[in-house]
Amino acid sequence: MQSPRHTFDTQLHALEQRLLRMGSFVEEMLEDSVKALVDKDVSLAEEVIRRDDVADELDLDIETSCMHMLALQQPLSKDLRVIGTALKITTDLERIGDYSVDIAKTALELVSEPVIKPLVRIPQMAQATARMVRGALEAFVSRDPDKIEEVVRLDDEVDELNRQVWNMMIQEMQENPSTVSRAAHLILVARYLERIADHAVNVAERVQYMETGVLRQLASSHQML
Amino acid sequence: MPEQASLASRSATLMLPLENSKFEIRGLGVEYDGESALRDVTINLPKQQITALIGPSGCGKSTFLRCLNRMNDLIPSARMLGDIFMDGNSILSSNVDPVELRKRVGMVFQRPNPFPMTIFDNIAYGPRRHGVRSHSMLEQIVEETLKKSALWDEVKDKMRQPALDLSGGQQQRLCIARALAVQPDVLLMDEPSSALDPISTFKIEELMLELKEYYTIIIVTHNMYQASRVADYTGFFLLGELVEFGPTVEIFERPIDSRTDDYVRGRFG
Ligand SMILES: Nc1ncnc2c1ncn2[C@@H]1O[C@H](COP(=O)(O)OP(=O)(O)OP(=O)(O)O)[C@@H](O)[C@H]1O
Numbered sequence: 001m002q003s004p005r006h007t008f009d010t011q012l013h014a015l016e017q018r019l020l021r022m023g024s025f026v027e028e029m030l031e032d033s034v035k036a037l038v039d040k041d042v043s044l045a046e047e048v049i050r051r052d053d054v055a056d057e058l059d060l061d062i063e064t065s066c067m068h069m070l071a072l073q074q075p076l077s078k079d080l081r082v083i084g085t086a087l088k089i090t091t092d093l094e095r096i097g098d099y100s101v102d103i104a105k106t107a108l109e110l111v112s113e114p115v116i117k118p119l120v121r122i123p124q125m126a127q128a129t130a131r132m133v134r135g136a137l138e139a140f141v142s143r144d145p146d147k148i149e150e151v152v153r154l155d156d157e158v159d160e161l162n163r164q165v166w167n168m169m170i171q172e173m174q175e176n177p178s179t180v181s182r183a184a185h186l187i188l189v190a191r192y193l194e195r196i197a198d199h200a201v202n203v204a205e206r207v208q209y210m211e212t213g214v215l216r217q218l219a220s221s222h223q224m225l
Numbered sequence: 226m227p228e229q230a231s232l233a234s235r236s237a238t239l240m241l242p243l244e245n246s247k248f249e250i251r252g253l254g255v256e257y258d259g260e261s262a263l264r265d266v267t268i269n270l271p272k273q274q275i276t277a278l279i280g281p282s283g284c285g286k287s288t289f290l291r292c293l294n295r296m297n298d299l300i301p302s303a304r305m306l307g308d309i310f311m312d313g314n315s316i317l318s319s320n321v322d323p324v325e326l327r328k329r330v331g332m333v334f335q336r337p338n339p340f341p342m343t344i345f346d347n348i349a350y351g352p353r354r355h356g357v358r359s360h361s362m363l364e365q366i367v368e369e370t371l372k373k374s375a376l377w378d379e380v381k382d383k384m385r386q387p388a389l390d391l392s393g394g395q396q397q398r399l400c401i402a403r404a405l406a407v408q409p410d411v412l413l414m415d416e417p418s419s420a421l422d423p424i425s426t427f428k429i430e431e432l433m434l435e436l437k438e439y440y441t442i443i444i445v446t447h448n449m450y451q452a453s454r455v456a457d458y459t460g461f462f463l464l465g466e467l468v469e470f471g472p473t474v475e476i477f478e479r480p481i482d483s484r485t486d487d488y489v490r491g492r493f494g
């Protein structure tokens with residue numbers, strides 16, 4: 001016979017696996033949305049937009065199993081913190097999916113716009129942001145405080161890149177008014193990436209809470225520029 | 226409300242300031258026939274708050290509770306070490322009358338144990354023993370006590386009926402009322418609702434929350450959710466030791482000692 005504790009541990013493990021699956025799913029959405037933008041790949045952008053339903057479903061699944069575990073197992077201490085954390089993390093991941101969809105939609109808008117300069121900063125930002133999402137999930141699995149710190153450090157990098165994109169686009173718009181639409185869209189994309197990075201920081205914060213029981217803001221204020 | 230503390234800044238057994246304490250317990254130990262059942266317990270128990278004591282069977286919770294009104298005196302093999310101060314005065318010293326002490330520190334047990342007499346006489350029993358003779362005075366005490374115990378409306382028309390005809394939950398609230406009738410400061414409860422259904426349990430918990438305005442309540446419970454629902458502070462005992470004591474939310478959300486964590490997460494046994 002299996003003990004209730006064993007059943008619960010199995011459920012907790014399954015919950016972690018689901019969160020990881022959802023995490024890598026939205027991380028891929030993020031990477032593909034930026035790839036679609038850079039490559040002007042219409043079908044990839046449409047694909048990302050379609051995946052949003054899957055992300056929403058994963059989110060709902062995770063929330064449902066958290067609620068069931070809360071209701072039936074009434075977890076305490078670390079167990080309670082893990083489930084509370086999962087409930088928060090899944091929302092952050094779902095939002096990362098939403099922003100990826102926003103980026104994919106912007107990619108579709110930009111397909112017809114001429115490319116003036118090849119995109120450099122935005123792919124860099126996307127790379128750093130994806131690393132943050134991955135790092136936050138790795139922190140969740142490994143409970144490794146160094147991973148949490150790395151996420152926070154990368155967030156500063158993303159903020160800085162966002163500032164640079166802003167300045168460059170403003171300059172571009174001033175120099176060449178025909179680029180206004182494209183530049184404005186790219187400012188938005190940078191803004192979406194910066195928001196995704198903030199959600200990754202949220203995840204890292206929750207992992208820290210899960211481990212220590214202390215809820216503390218890791219990044220200073222999340223500035224727009 | 227107990228304040229929140231971070232894991233790092235809280236010690237496993239919190240020392241409450243004396244001015245908020247009803248009991249100061251210093252190096253308390255109990256032996257039965259020379260066998261140690263409780264060792265070196267040092268804490269302060271908060272005044273007019275609910276403290277829950279949790280821990281596995283045999284860890285010494287009831288033994289600890291029985292020290293607070295010297296019920297262990299009634300067990301010939303029991304020997305107490307250390308000291309307990311109530312409102313600053315030792316209750317273990319030889320000039321303390323245990324009967325007087327038990328008037329101030331009432332106790333309610335796991336199984337409702339009303340006396341085989343009427344509802345009225347159950348409540349009037351204590352005051353009569355302590356010398357109240359006037360019938361109108363007794364009537365007043367009985368009514369007030371039953372109202373305080375949220376039982377008055379249910380029993381006011383059957384005061385002359387046998388207490389044993391009441392339901393288990395009502396009997397338990399009657400026992401609480403009986404303990405309150407002699408105007409104690411402290412109410413000790415040893416698993417007061419473990420023999421009751423969820424609704425009666427809920428009523429007992431509701432009653433505890435109302436009563437803590439006037440009384441210091443110490444409750445032993447095997448139901449951690451009961452502790453988390455009603456208690457301001459919680460203490461965890463293991464093998465005769467107080468492992469952790471602190472604000473209830475700390476004990477159940479982020480205990481410091483890994484043994485507490487194991488126990489509240491059901492990882493023992
Ligand atoms: N009257 C007694 N005589 C001898 N030993 C006793 C007596 N009462 C308790 N003990 C012993 O002291 C230890 C603590 O018992 P205690 O009843 O205080 O535990 P408890 O935490 O209340 O357990 P439970 O949850 O089962 O009520 C146990 O080992 C028990 O056997």
Ligand SMILES: [Mg+2]
Nearest residue numbers: 286287288415
């Ligand atoms: Mg006991």
